[in-house]
Amino acid sequence: MRLGARTTVVALVGAVLVAATAVVAGSAGASTPPTSTITLQVAKSYQPKAQPGTTDDYHCTVMDPHVTQNAYVTSSEFHPGSIEDHHAALFLVPPNIAQIARHNHTIGSGWTCFGEAALPGTTLAQFLQSPYLAVWAPGHGADVMPAGTGIPLPAGSLVIMQVHYNLLAGTKPVKDSLTLRTVPMTKSVQPLRVGLTLAPPDVPCPAGVTGPLCTRAASLADQGARFGPSAVMQANGIETLCGHDPATAPPGPTATCTSTVGADGWILRSQAHMHLLGTSFSLVLNPGTPGQRTILSVPHYNFDYQQAYLLKHPIAVKKGDTVQVTCTYDATLAQKLPRLRKAPAHFVTWGDGSTDEMCIGLTWMTTHLPSTH
Numbered sequence: 001m002r003l004g005a006r007t008t009v010v011a012l013v014g015a016v017l018v019a020a021t022a023v024v025a026g027s028a029g030a031s032t033p034p035t036s037t038i039t040l041q042v043a044k045s046y047q048p049k050a051q052p053g054t055t056d057d058y059h060c061t062v063m064d065p066h067v068t069q070n071a072y073v074t075s076s077e078f079h080p081g082s083i084e085d086h087h088a089a090l091f092l093v094p095p096n097i098a099q100i101a102r103h104n105h106t107i108g109s110g111w112t113c114f115g116e117a118a119l120p121g122t123t124l125a126q127f128l129q130s131p132y133l134a135v136w137a138p139g140h141g142a143d144v145m146p147a148g149t150g151i152p153l154p155a156g157s158l159v160i161m162q163v164h165y166n167l168l169a170g171t172k173p174v175k176d177s178l179t180l181r182t183v184p185m186t187k188s189v190q191p192l193r194v195g196l197t198l199a200p201p202d203v204p205c206p207a208g209v210t211g212p213l214c215t216r217a218a219s220l221a222d223q224g225a226r227f228g229p230s231a232v233m234q235a236n237g238i239e240t241l242c243g244h245d246p247a248t249a250p251p252g253p254t255a256t257c258t259s260t261v262g263a264d265g266w267i268l269r270s271q272a273h274m275h276l277l278g279t280s281f282s283l284v285l286n287p288g289t290p291g292q293r294t295i296l297s298v299p300h301y302n303f304d305y306q307q308a309y310l311l312k313h314p315i316a317v318k319k320g321d322t323v324q325v326t327c328t329y330d331a332t333l334a335q336k337l338p339r340l341r342k343a344p345a346h347f348v349t350w351g352d353g354s355t356d357e358m359c360i361g362l363t364w365m366t367t368h369l370p371s372t373h
Contacts, residue, residue, distance in 0.1 A: 033183040033184050033186055033188065033189070034183065034184070035074065035181055035182070035183055036071070036181070036182045036183070037179065037180070037181050038065045038066075038067075038179070038180040038181075038182065039177065039178070039179050040063045040064075040065060040159070040177060040178045040179075040180070041175070041176075041177035041178070042061060042063075042175065042176070042177075043175075044175075045081070045173035045174060045175040046059060046061075046110065046173065046174050046175070046176075047173045047174075048084055048165035048167055048171065048174060050167045051112070051114075051226065051227070052226075053222075053225055053226045054226040054227065054353060055166065055167045055168045055342075055343070055353070055354065055355070056086075056114075056164065056165065056166060056167065056226075056352060056353045056354055057112070057164075057165040057167065058112060058113050058114045058115075058162060058163070058164050058165075058352060059110055059111070059112060059113065059162075059163055059165065060110060060111055060112075060113035060160055060161065060162045060163075061110040061160070061161050061163075062093065062101050062110075062119070062158050062159070062160055062161075063158065063159045063160075063161055063178065064158050064159075065153070065157070065158075065159060065180060067153055067154070067155050067156065067157055067182070068155055068156075069155050069184060069185070070152075070153070070154050070155050070184070070185035071150075071152075071153045071154075071155075071182040071183060071184055071185055072149075072150025072151060072152060072153060072182060072183050072184075072185055072189050072191065073133060073134070073145070073150055073151040073152075073153050073180055073181070073182050074144070074145050074149075074150045074181050074182065074183055074189075075142050075143060075144040075145060075180075075181045076090060076133065076134040076142070076143045076178065076179065076180050076181070077141065077142040077143060077178070077179045078090070078134070078136035078143075078161075078176065078177075078178055079176060079177040079178065079179070080136070080138075080174075080176060081174040081175040081176045081177070082170060082172050082173075082174040083169045083170045083172075084165040084166055084167060084169050084170045084171070084172065084174055085138075085163060085164075085165065085166075085174065085176065086137075086164040086165060086166040086169070086354055087135070087136060087137040087138075087163075087164050087273070088135070088136040088137075088161065088162060088163045088164070088176070089132065089134075089135050089136075089162045090132070090133040090134045090135070090136075090159055090160065090161055090162075090178070091130045091131065091132060091133060091159070091160040091162065092130055092131055092132075092133050092151070092152075092153065092157055092159065092160075093119060093130055093157060093158035093159065093160055094130070094154060094157055095154055095155065095156035095157055097119060097130065098156055098157060098158045100119060101119055101158055113162055114227045114228070114230075114231065114352045115227070115230055115231065115234060115352060118130075119160065130160065131193065131194060132194040132196075133151050133153075133159060134151070135271070135273070135308075135362065137273060137303075137306035138303060138304045138305065138306060139302070139304055139305030139306050139307055140306050140307050140308070141307075142179075143308065145192060145269075145364070146192075146268040146269055146310055146364070146370065146372075147370065147372040148188070148189060148190055148370025148371055148372040149189060149190045149191070149192045149268065149364075149366055149370050150182070150183060150189050150190075150191065150192060151191070151192050151194075152185070152191050153180075153182055159178070159180075161176070161178060163176055164352070164354075166339070166354040168339050168340070168342060168343070168354055168355075169339060169354075188371070189370070190366045190367070190368055190369070190370045191366065191367075192268070192364050192365065192366050193364075193365055193366075194362060194363070194364055194365075195362070195363045195364075195365055196360055196361070196362060197257065197259045197283065197323050197324075197325040197360070197361040197362075197363070198238050198241070198242075198257060198259075198325070198350075198358075198359060198360055198361075199238070199242060199255040199256050199257035199325050199326070199327055199359040200235065200238040200239045200242055200244065200249065200255055200257070200349070200350050200359070201255040201327065201329060201348055201349060201350055201357040201358070201359055202216065202249045202250065202251045202252065202255065202347075202348075202349060203251070203252070203253060203255075203277065203329045203331050203347070203348035203349075203357065204251045204252075204331065204347055204348075205331065205345050205346065205347060206331045206332045206334070206335070209331075209335070209345045210345070211344055211345040211346065212344075213344055213345065213346035213347065214345060214346065214347055215347055216249065216251070216347045216349060218346075218347070219346045219347040219348070219349055220232050220235060220236075220349060222346065223235070223349065223351050223353070223356065226353065227351070227352055227353070231351060231352060234350065235349045235350040235351060238257075238350050241257070242256075242257035242258075243257075251347070253328055253329050253330065253331065254326060254327070254328050254329075255326070255327045255329070255357075255359045256324060256325065256326040256327075257324070257325055257359075258287065258322050258323065258324040258325075259322065259323055259325075260320060260321070260322055260323075261317045261318065261319060261320065261321040261322070261323060262319060263319050263367070264317065264318050264319055264367070265316075265317055265365040265366060265367050266314040266315065266316055266317070266365060266366055266367075266368075266369050267285075267295060267311065267314065267315040267317060267363045267364070267365050268310065268311055268314050268364055268365065268366060269308055269309065269310050269311060269363070269364035270283055270295050270296040270308065270309055270311065270361065270362060270363050270364070271296070271306070271307065271308035271309065271361075271362040272296060272298045272301060272306070272327075272360070272361060272362075273306065273358060273359075273360040273362065274301060274303070274327050274329070274357060274358055274359055274360075275303060275354060275355075275356065275357050275358055276303050276333060276337055276339060276340055276354065276355075277329040277330055277331060277333050277334065277348060277357055278301045278303065278327055278328070278329055278357070278359075279300070279301055279328050279329060279330045280298060280299050280300065280301055280327070280328040281296070281297070281298040281301050281325075281326070281327050281328070281359075281361070282294065282296065282297045282298070282324075282325070282326045283295040283296045283297075283323060283324070283325050283326075283361040283363070284323070284324045284326075285315060285317065285321060285322070285323055286321055286322055287322065287324040293315060295311070295315060295323070295361075295363065296309060296361070308362070308364075314369060317365070323361070323363075325359060325360075325361035327357075327359035329348070329357060331348065334348075334355070339354070340354075340355055343355040
């Protein structure tokens with residue numbers, strides 16, 4: 001039953017954001033809290049601009065959902081505006097940090113944000129208070145949370161929409177939009193947190209392929225020229241976190257790393273993310289032990305059809321458990337795929353570019369099982 005809807009048009013610095021909110025009640029006789037649908041769209045198209053020496057643009061925009069009461073995001077849907085959209089990530093800006101965005105007139109104007117979507121004018125500690133809300137990649141439609149759960153969205157929060165544009169795919173102006181579905185924050189809904197397990201790719205040029213960028217050192221130097229020295233620090237930092245010496249990182253078609261679970265809980269959902277060279281993926285709990293269990297296996301990874309999977313049975317984890325992510329790549333795809341043929345042959349490492357790679361295992365966890373399980 002539709003209770004009604006309200007629509008507002010808000011003038012912002014550098015853009016106009018149309019925010020439409022519809023409130024819909026749960027079914028008759030049910031205890032389901034009412035759902036609000038918030039649609040956010042920047043009215044002015046954005047023209048992606050490749051940085052010198054690159055074919056990529058990472059652009060961040062702050063959006064104001066005008067949340068006046070504490071809520072949970074139960075689903076979100078990023079609507080890509082063009083084929084340049086490579087992937088997108090949504091980050092929560094909590095109320096105490098939202099004031100910085102408003103004071104610095106960040107809302108609507110946007111900024112270049114390779115690497116992490118740190119809000120201009122904030123510290124590292126404040127950035128760490130801005131967790132993931134959702135992620136999007138090709139093939140991924142509505143990002144629906146498990147029944148009885150949601151991502152916290154406190155009153156007064158803002159949302160950072162970080163979009164990676166691949167200019168090898170196109171160069172048209174883009175108008176992206178976002179839909180959030182929320183419910184009031186009640187004890188009947190369990191809060192979710194998103195966890196990331198990363199591994200550092202070190203994929204050499206294929207046999208028979210040569211070039212000045214076919215060593216790791218040369219490739220990283222090129223990445224630093226494209227995205228700045230922080231890109232090199234990030235690639236080497238992930239190597240270090242995974243127990244590798246960056247100077248002697250073992251090359252090969254497989255990237256793997258094991259991380260430690262920080263708190264007790266339940267894994268309800270999981271997703272794989274790689275770029276265009278990825279062919280298979282696995283995420284395993286407590287590998288090499290009697291309690292080993294596969295969280296997610298994607299034996300035929302397809303960049304153009306990425307999605308998050310709701311686990312058939314929630315998996316219990318304890319603080320101190322380990323999670324191992326493994327990604328496999330096919331370097332010969334760099335010469336076969338039209339989107340990559342224009343790029344020079346290079347040793348592939350972790351990086352922000354479409355011709356670089358990533359290995360990310362995402363998990364959605366909750367401390368207690370929702371009543372629906």
